[in-house]
Structure formats: C-alpha cells, structure tokens
Amino acid sequence: MSSNANSTTTSTRSNEPLLSVDGLRTFIETEREQFPAVDGVSFSVDRGETVCIVGESGSGKSVTCESLTGIVPQPPARITDGQITFDGKRIDGASERELRSIRGDRIAHVFQNPQQALDPVYTVGDQIVEAMTIHGQRSGTSARERAISLLRKVGIPRADDRIDEYPHEFSGGMRQRVAIAIALAADPDLLVADEPTTAVDVTVQAKLIELLRDLTDDDTAILLITHDLRVVASLADSVVVMYGGTIVERGPVDTVFSTPAHPYTQALFDSYDGLSRRNDRSARGELPSDGCRFRAECPYAEPACEGGDQPDFYTLDSDADHSVSCVHFSPDGDPERVLDASTEVHSVSEVSR
Ligand code: SF4
Known part of the structure; x- marks a missing residue:
C-alpha cells in the first residue's frame, strides 16, 4: 500500500x-x-x-x-x-x-486481552527474558537489562523493581503494556x-x-x-x-x-x-x-x-x-x-x- x-x-x-x-x-x-x-x-x-x-x-x-x-x-x-x-x-x-x-x-502478535500473552505463574521479567532467549536474542544479565529497558519503553514506572512482579500485580492497562513488551522482546x-x-x-x-x-x-x-x-x-x-x-x-x-x-x-x-x-x-x-x-x-x-x-x-x-x-x-x-x-x-x- x-x-x-x-x-x-x-x-x-x-x-x-x-x-x-x-x-x-x-x-x-x-x-x-x-x-x-x-x-x-x-x-x-x-x-x-x-x-x-x-x-x-x-x-x-x-x-x-x-x-x-x-x-x-x-x-x-x-x-x-x-x-x-x-x-x-x-x-x-x-x-x-x-x-x-x-x-x-x-512477526509478533498483541491481543485484545493481555491475559492471552501472560502466564500467571511467572514474573513479567521471566516472561520477557524467555521471549528473548527462545528467539536467540540474548540471555543472562544482558537479557534482564534489556527486559528492564523494554518495560521502561512501554511506560512501566519503577521498571527495575516491577520486573520481578507477577501479572496479577499489574492493572489491566499495565498488563497490556507488559504484553507489548513481550511482543517487542525479539525485535x-x-x-x-x-x-x-x-x-x-x-x-x-x-x-x-x-x-x-x-x-x-x-x-x-x-x-x-x-x-x-x-x-x-x-x-x-x-x-x-x-x-x-x-x-x-x-x-x-x-x-x-x-x-x-x-x-x-x-x-x-x-x-x-x-x-x-x-x-x-x-x-x-x-x-x-x-x-x-x-x-x-x-x-x-x-x-x-x-x-x-x-x-x-x-x-x-x-x-x-x-x-x-x-x-x-x-x-x-x-x-x-x-x-x-x-x-x-x-x-x-x-x-x-
Ligand atoms: S451494493 Fe452498493 S456497495 Fe455494493 S456494488 Fe452495489 S452500489 Fe456498490
């Protein structure tokens, strides 16, 4: 187009x-x-x-x-x-x-309901890092640093702390932001x-x-x-x-x-x-x-x-x-x-x- x-x-x-x-x-x-x-x-x-x-x-x-x-x-x-x-x-x-x-x-997908992308038993940080490692992007400390930077990028305040929280600790709008961060993890x-x-x-x-x-x-x-x-x-x-x-x-x-x-x-x-x-x-x-x-x-x-x-x-x-x-x-x-x-x-x- x-x-x-x-x-x-x-x-x-x-x-x-x-x-x-x-x-x-x-x-x-x-x-x-x-x-x-x-x-x-x-x-x-x-x-x-x-x-x-x-x-x-x-x-x-x-x-x-x-x-x-x-x-x-x-x-x-x-x-x-x-x-x-x-x-x-x-x-x-x-x-x-x-x-x-x-x-x-x-090609990454983001859905209307962020629950579709989030696993309640893992921290949001673990899920972003996993999205990176699955797609061979990075692992270890550099993956965690990039996960924090992605959370900042999608507007999550205090990303250094909140990276270790679980999806239920975020509001609906924040969960959608986290889902976008996961989608962006593999660039x-x-x-x-x-x-x-x-x-x-x-x-x-x-x-x-x-x-x-x-x-x-x-x-x-x-x-x-x-x-x-x-x-x-x-x-x-x-x-x-x-x-x-x-x-x-x-x-x-x-x-x-x-x-x-x-x-x-x-x-x-x-x-x-x-x-x-x-x-x-x-x-x-x-x-x-x-x-x-x-x-x-x-x-x-x-x-x-x-x-x-x-x-x-x-x-x-x-x-x-x-x-x-x-x-x-x-x-x-x-x-x-x-x-x-x-x-x-x-x-x-x-x-x-
Ligand atoms: S039904 Fe209406 S929209 Fe469809 S081709 Fe005819 S004039 Fe166009």
Whole structure:
C-alpha cells in the first residue's frame, strides 16, 4: 500500500512491501455450516508503515491477521487459498516449525486481552527474558537489562523493581503494556495488534496509542485491527476497510477519511459518535452469497450489484492508491460516484481529537 509521512523514509530501503497478502481465503467449518470468514483478501504493509484494518465484528479482521502466521485455530478454521509473502519469502504453506520461528521473532502478535500473552505463574521479567532467549536474542544479565529497558519503553514506572512482579500485580492497562513488551522482546519487523486498546479506559488508551506511534518511529511496521476511527486517525498511514470477509475499500488514511467512497465506509463514518461503533449488522446469515456482500444494506444497490464475485477494485480519480470495490466506480458506473464520495467530509485531525 502507499504510505505517508511515517513510512516514506523507511519504504525507500526496499521497493518490496514487508508483508504482501494476495487472495487469502479462510473458511470456518462447523457441524452446521461452512462459510468463508475471509474471502479473497489482498493488501500489503510496507516497512515502518502502520496499516489499520477496520470493520465490524464478523467482518473477518481477526481471522485475516491470525491466518498470516497460522495461529488461527484449525479446525474450525481452514486456510484454503492465498499467497502470503513476508520479507520476500512465501510463508503460506510453511511448516509449523517454520511458522514458529517467524512468530514472535519476525512477526509478533498483541491481543485484545493481555491475559492471552501472560502466564500467571511467572514474573513479567521471566516472561520477557524467555521471549528473548527462545528467539536467540540474548540471555543472562544482558537479557534482564534489556527486559528492564523494554518495560521502561512501554511506560512501566519503577521498571527495575516491577520486573520481578507477577501479572496479577499489574492493572489491566499495565498488563497490556507488559504484553507489548513481550511482543517487542525479539525485535520483530511486524507487530500485529488486535484491538489492543479496547479493554482499557480512555486515559490508558491514549497512552497506548502514543506508545504504538513511537514504535513506528523505531521502524517497526504495525498491522492494527480496530473498530475505533479515533485510533485509526491517530496512528494509521493506510486503512483497509472490511465487510463480510472481504475488503471493500483501501487507501492512504488522509484520502479515505476525506473521501470515503464505499457506501459501507460512508455508513461507518456517518455513525461515528466518538466511539465509532456502528451496530454490528453483518450477521453471516444476512449476507448475500454472490455479488456485492453489502447489497442488502446498500442504498445505492442496483441489478449490476447481483451475481458473480465481489465487485472489482477501482481507483479513485483523486488518488491512484485509493481503491474501492463498488460497481459505481467502474468506467460504466455512476450513481454520482456514490454522491461524490460522501458529502460529509471528515478530516483525520477532526476525528483524532
Ligand atoms: S456494488 Fe452495489 S451494493 Fe455494493 S456497495 Fe456498490 S452500489 Fe452498493
């Protein structure tokens, strides 16, 4: 994807994106049904870039990210298709052993609930040091010193003392910081963070956003899942909008915010109320099985939106890096280019306030 200020300097180091995902398809199979939770998703992340994936519950955001390194539970998930290239090397179809060496070492995950990353019977220091030694970074005194420095970096006060405390001795926000420190222990190239600011209060959320912003200055790329447009506006270089397992719009954060083109993106922005959570309406049973997945809700739907696959991506005249999956942006489309890409203009600075 294209990138703005944060990634301009770093992406020149290599013309290849750090991560490239092409046509990813992951099915969820239960006794009652089988459906594509991720249906032909393609995007990329440059070195040092922050890409935010936004969308409602059930849109496929988390399954997409968990499919990258195979941490999505299989079964019930089954990755059936797609090409995933990381740092120039194909990793789709890699063995569990190969994926284990990439996880944590090159691609680290942070989850909404920090408990997923923390073991209650070990001190936080032991867990950070273990993350380093597993990935061959360092051991002994130098590992402990680096663990203290990581705790300081993520904003844990009195890190020299607190390194010997257990997870239950930390507040929820502090536990999330410790989880980020563990994720950073092996100095990953890409941090994949799934709603890391959802379970904490607004003050802690602001500090975590600041921390993640500092990380991008350190050249770590971030793939961030969030439903919160304020977080997107504060952090993202690029935005990927998902609905019903597919990407419907993608582009640089400035132009997606100022010219939200897909009717679903416009609905997300129109419902923005400071919390930015539209009522989740993408229950699987309501989604059309062909054509545009958003058809049942779309005020601009017409017969051309039915049948076949999800519409192709068309670039906007205003920005070749900004593209939308909607028939009205095809050469023969129109409906006033979906009301001239939203009459309600949003700026990044307005939303991030
Ligand atoms: S393709 Fe049709 S149904 Fe889908 S968003 Fe565009 S106008 Fe709406």
